[in-house]
Amino acid sequence: MNLRESCGIALGALRANKLRSFLTLLGTIIGVMSVIAVLSFVEGLNRFVSDKLLNAGANVFYVDPYGFVTSQEAWEKVQDNPAITLDDGDALRGAVPHASSIVAQAETRGTARYRDKEVRAVSIHGRGAGYELIDDLAIGRGRHLTELDDQRRRMVCVVGSEIADELFPHTEALGKSIRLGAESYEIVGVIAAKGKLFGQSQDRFATIPIRTFQKFKQERGSFGLAIKSVDQASMPVAQQEVRNVLRGRRHLRPGQPDNFGITTSENVLELYRNLTGGIFVVTVGVAAISLLVGGIVIMNIMLVSVTERTREIGIRKAMGARRRDILTQFLVESTTLSISGGLIGIVVGVGLALLAGAVTPLPTAVSWPAVGLGIGMSAMIGIFFGSYPAWRAARLDPIEALRYE
């Protein structure tokens, strides 16, 4: 007897008990569903992170006093590191052949005002010229800030499109003066809209020249440096060049540790991967438990099915079914059952993921390996938990089976 026959018999038996089959499958459905939903969510995050976060700052690394700190212990080591100054930035410029752009930057929050209108919680950046290369910012109208703006500490700014739209809903923003905190700045450029990230606007900022920022917003304290290497391959070389220059400026001897930190998006990505890895492990645990329960339910219902159909087994044996024919029939049946559960779980899980993607700011994407995993797992469950009932069916004595009432 071939597999197609077995599948036909199995599907017929499942159709004959629709409600029971469905209830039997709940455990498998929930297990597979949760795996698919969570993995789709993680997959969505992954894609989102690599698309938006990484590509925006491709080949960029950051220098600050502390580096990428992920523990209390690490913090204690770096908390007394000296500040990064604008002079550090100037010294690096021209001294790092593999950098295409070196930009000093700092940030604060404040309110942007124009006459009686205001926008609260605006990110106010101070940035050196060339920032647009770092973040791939396109100018919408007007111009970017320049080196000259910086040198002369001009009172000018470029703003994100959201600020321009809210303060100047009906008129042109260019050339107007807005207040950022206590001072007035002339808008010389509006940055093209970038949209939202995790439901948060990326267009709610105002950027002023870094030396203007230093003068009015931050007389002391540390700056960060954003450095873009000429291409992907030269990232490590550029980092080494930066390290050499800074160590020289700080008179560090060989063997002494750096008293500044270099952070790449790779560091951030690594932390992110650890986090999602944690989510993954928890999900797999939860799914494993529901699949175990689902498997036991399937085994139970298959035992019931074997008992109920003792006579059928007897008939089939009298007609010449061998042990392995009966074994195959019931194995195929339990596997069909569990795979049906898996498929329903996949559909519901994917549905949930897509729904979550549609109604919440959470990014989701269907994870095809997870779909494969779902089908694979449910098939394994059917085979594993179906083995014992199928074996019981296969070794029934034909005479007793035929006599069974």
Add this chain to the structure above:
Amino acid sequence: MLIGIKDLHRVYQVGTEKVHALNGVTLDIEPNEYVAIMGPSGSGKSTLMNLIGCLDTPTSGSYRLKDHEIATMSDDELARIRNQEIGFVFQTFNLLSRADVLHNVELPLVYAGIKHEERRRRARETIELVGLTDRIKHKPNELSGGQRQRVAIARALVNKPSIILADEPTGNLDSHTGDEIMAAFLRIWQQGNTVILVTHESDIAAHAHRVVRMRDGKIESDVRQAPRLASGAAR
């Protein structure tokens, strides 16, 4: 010789007691015989039928079917013999309740490994033989008792077995329908098949041309007789 049974014993263990269901049975059956095995319940006739039908193996003795020794065969070999050589007709029909007539009849061919198209064709032919072509898509519970037994007969015939083995085939039918079924067996025998009938009713046994009576696990008598023509056999 189709069936050669020599000194067959079958002992069941019931609790601590041994039950000798068959106690030295010797019996030969030639091809195209029409044999009735009779006896009261507990006489061992069902045990004998199970052994002839290869559903069971003897405790001792020899059973040769077409010169193959059955007594020492494995489960799977017995399954193959049942599939190829035996066509069962049961008192309670024993049809698959969820399957339609066509699928019930083709069941032995499924286990014979015959391809779908061929199977369908042969099943249809056999169903036509028992006159149920217009019921081919019906389920057993949509058929009368007589029709169900005709489905069972078609199923027994479909793989062209050496022996048609019928266990009280009219036991669950009214006498008129029973006559129809007996007429069907007569036709089957006339077409050259070997028919073995197990019954406790002498009326039914009267259709056979040889009657084997059993008592206490032994053959009490083995008589050849002129068979009574079943009513409706002339059809």
